[in-house]
Amino acid sequence: MTALDPGRPDDLALQPEASASGPARTRWFARKNRQAVQSEGWFAAALVSPALLVILLIVFLPLVYSVWLSFAEVDLLRPGGTAITIFGMRLPLYRFTGLANYSKVLSDPLYWQALLRTVYFVALFVIEAVVIGFAMALVLNAHFAGRGLMRAMLLVPWSMSRIAVGILWLGMLDADFGAINGILYRLGLIDHYLSFFSDGFTALNVLIVVYVWNQAPFATILFLAGLQSIPQDLYHAASVDGAGFWRKLWHITLPSLRPMMFLVLVLATVNGFLMLDLIYVMTSGGPGNDTTTVTWLGYRTAFSFFKFGPGTAILFTLTLICVALTVIYHRLILSRFQSE
Amino acid sequence: MPTVIARNHSKLWPVLGLYGLVALVALWLIGPFLWLFISSISEQRDLLARPMPLFPPNPSFANYAKIFGLVEFHAQHQSAQILPSLGNSVVVTLIVTALNIVLGSGAGYAYARFQHPVMKITLYAILFTRMLPVVVLMPALFLIMRQLGLQNTLSGLVLAYCSFTFPFTIWILKSYFETIPRELEESALVDGCSRLQAFVKVILPISGPGLVAAGAFTFVLCWNEFLVAQVLNSKPGTTTLPPTVAGMLGQANIDYSVIAASGFLSAIPAVILALVFQRYMVQGLTAGSVKG
Numbered sequence: 018m019t020a021l022d023p024g025r026p027d028d029l030a031l032q033p034e035a036s037a038s039g040p041a042r043t044r045w046f047a048r049k050n051r052q053a054v055q056s057e058g059w060f061a062a063a064l065v066s067p068a069l070l071v072i073l074l075i076v077f078l079p080l081v082y083s084v085w086l087s088f089a090e091v092d093l094l095r096p097g098g099t100a101i102t103i104f105g106m107r108l109p110l111y112r113f114t115g116l117a118n119y120s121k122v123l124s125d126p127l128y129w130q131a132l133l134r135t136v137y138f139v140a141l142f143v144i145e146a147v148v149i150g151f152a153m154a155l156v157l158n159a160h161f162a163g164r165g166l167m168r169a170m171l172l173v174p175w176s177m178s179r180i181a182v183g184i185l186w187l188g189m190l191d192a193d194f195g196a197i198n199g200i201l202y203r204l205g206l207i208d209h210y211l212s213f214f215s216d217g218f219t220a221l222n223v224l225i226v227v228y229v230w231n232q233a234p235f236a237t238i239l240f241l242a243g244l245q246s247i248p249q250d251l252y253h254a255a256s257v258d259g260a261g262f263w264r265k266l267w268h269i270t271l272p273s274l275r276p277m278m279f280l281v282l283v284l285a286t287v288n289g290f291l292m293l294d295l296i297y298v299m300t301s302g303g304p305g306n307d308t309t310t311v312t313w314l315g316y317r318t319a320f321s322f323f324k325f326g327p328g329t330a331i332l333f334t335l336t337l338i339c340v341a342l343t344v345i346y347h348r349l350i351l352s353r354f355q356s357e
Numbered sequence: 358m359p360t361v362i363a364r365n366h367s368k369l370w371p372v373l374g375l376y377g378l379v380a381l382v383a384l385w386l387i388g389p390f391l392w393l394f395i396s397s398i399s400e401q402r403d404l405l406a407r408p409m410p411l412f413p414p415n416p417s418f419a420n421y422a423k424i425f426g427l428v429e430f431h432a433q434h435q436s437a438q439i440l441p442s443l444g445n446s447v448v449v450t451l452i453v454t455a456l457n458i459v460l461g462s463g464a465g466y467a468y469a470r471f472q473h474p475v476m477k478i479t480l481y482a483i484l485f486t487r488m489l490p491v492v493v494l495m496p497a498l499f500l501i502m503r504q505l506g507l508q509n510t511l512s513g514l515v516l517a518y519c520s521f522t523f524p525f526t527i528w529i530l531k532s533y534f535e536t537i538p539r540e541l542e543e544s545a546l547v548d549g550c551s552r553l554q555a556f557v558k559v560i561l562p563i564s565g566p567g568l569v570a571a572g573a574f575t576f577v578l579c580w581n582e583f584l585v586a587q588v589l590n591s592k593p594g595t596t597t598l599p600p601t602v603a604g605m606l607g608q609a610n611i612d613y614s615v616i617a618a619s620g621f622l623s624a625i626p627a628v629i630l631a632l633v634f635q636r637y638m639v640q641g642l643t644a645g646s647v648k649g
Contacts, residue, residue, distance in 0.1 A: 057471065057552060058471075058473070060467075060552045060553065061467040061470075061471040061473070061476065064463040064464055064466060064467035065463075065464045065467045065468065065476070065479065067460045067463075067464075068460050068461060068463075068464040068483075068519075068523045068527060069464075069479055069483075071516060071519050071520045071523060072482075072483060072486060072520050072523060072524070074516075074520070075498065075516055075517055075519070075520030075521075076486045076489065076494065076520050076521075077482075077486075078497075078501065079494040079497035079498040079501055080489065080493075080494060080497070082497040082500070082501065083493060083494060083496055083497035086496055086497055086500075091496075106501065106504040106505055107504060108500065108501065108504060109500075153382050156375075156378045156379060156382050157379075157382065159375055159379075161375055161376060161379055163379075167379060167382065167383060168635070168639075169632050169635045170383060170386045170387055171386065172628075172631040172632060172635055172638065172639075173386055173387060173390050173628055173631075173632070174386055174389075174390070175631075176577050176581075176627045176628050176630070176631035177390070177581070177624040177627065177628060178580065178581030178582075178583065178598075178599050178623060178624060178627065179581070179583065180581075180583055180599040180600075180602050180603045180620070180623065181393070181599075181602070181620040181621070181623050181624035183603075184393070184602065184606065184616055184617065184619075184620035185389050185390065185392070185393040185617075185620060185624075186389065187606075187613070188392060188393060188396050188404075188613060188617055189389055189392060191613070193405060194396075194401070194404035194405050194409075194613055196392050196396075196409070198409075199404075199407075199408070199409030199411075200409075200411075202407060202408060202409070203408045203409065203411075230385070230389065234386065238639055242639075287488070290490075291490050291491075291492065293492060293584060294583045294584065294599075294603075297583070297587075297603060298603055298606060312490075312492060315492065315493075316492060316495075316584075319495065319496045320495070320496075320588060325496045325500075328496055329493065329496050329497070332490070332492055332493040332496075333493060335490060335492075335493065336489065336490055336493045339488060339489075339490055340488065343488040
């Protein structure tokens, strides 16, 4: 799992150096290398600078600017007043209002309701994604005909845009033309079509299931990679000792998958907090505000009501949660991988 | 483990049970997607009929003809955006993928081979951006793009998508290049190649799997991207397929079967690409482990 590990640049240095070419060539190469160090630095700089420039302009500059916006009273119609000029572009600074946006946001009961709803959404989403993702991985790790095809199928829900996912599940769940209603009706289980989106709490749970459908295959892919790295001898030895399916699952499979489990947990948590496009397509935060999460509240505040100041403030509270999760992620996962 | 069970041919029930589970997983993964296709070749009144037919009595591609503007229908001016948006999606996705392969592989190579404090700091900065929620940047990016005059342009989208995809591409390709022994370039350098020649002529030709993984991943991410396109290119005709298809949902006079056709059309390129390159994509996903 070196790929997950940014702090190990010496992987290749550990390999036996120039084993085939002997010491003479190595010495010659080292001398040539010293002369070339200057030009190699330029070479490396030339290779990384285009990507770095784009990231600087489109990620770091907006990041700094949006920190400022969250402390300002942004009036999009009056971009006058003080401004800074970077790369020939004039960025208005608007009126600095200190913590006003944050105190306004944090004193709004809507925000706290949305946060509570988000926590419910994320908790249930993470649990379902891990359980279903893991169950699918166990099934697909078995030996059966068509295993390769089944693994390919995993990519179908994941590689669809969430807009298409939303449209597709509206077609499954609609109260007039939904396939699930159609099937239940045919089977005689219901005598009238059910409405999945008129009750707020049901709608929120439906969103969770749909997002799980889209995201759990990703967890499955990671779990399958983890399952394949477990030595089969362990299972054979356990079978000899008379261990059944559940004992092997508890004592061999789950402990071996622990690093993968943490990875899936953290990625699912971050993805859960940031989910936006499904809400856009399926519920628009409604009915009422019953499916309004913090991300959706921030997006709506900024881009439906064009209140950029409070909008960025809401979104930054979310960013803090994500950054905290990232720190946990690095602490827990990367240290685990390094110790292996 | 099911492994052991399946090998034991004397027991029929566990094998049947396993195949039952496999069928269940297949139904869960593929069933809804197939239903989207079935809806798209149905007529709206078949979907509304009770009992609902499980396969349309008169399947036809009429809904696709409608969204491609081949047939006139009552909502055609709304669906007229589909074709230009499809074109925009293709252009933006292909350019971003190409830029990722060219610039991203160069940067990934540099990070794999050159150790310097500056390189280390910038690499951590790039990794940091991967954990940043894109949505928090959007208000500021909206204002910046407006100042640059790149709002409602494809160049603006290309620039934005590059900044969000470069970190992933650099990351997978860096880890891929690290698996290639240094001696390969060293002997090329001894033979008189320049550093650039050693990279382009020796390393790149044997980096196919890494490049395919990065390229396929970039393609799927860009093709499916919604938020940035929705916010930056809100003017009709300048945006990509996902916001256009999402916009059709808000129109009360468009049949669901027509929207299903648009949804299926918008999904199918990325799904096919993912299936074709599945082996590489899975490797890239496992190695890159990104959000998304």
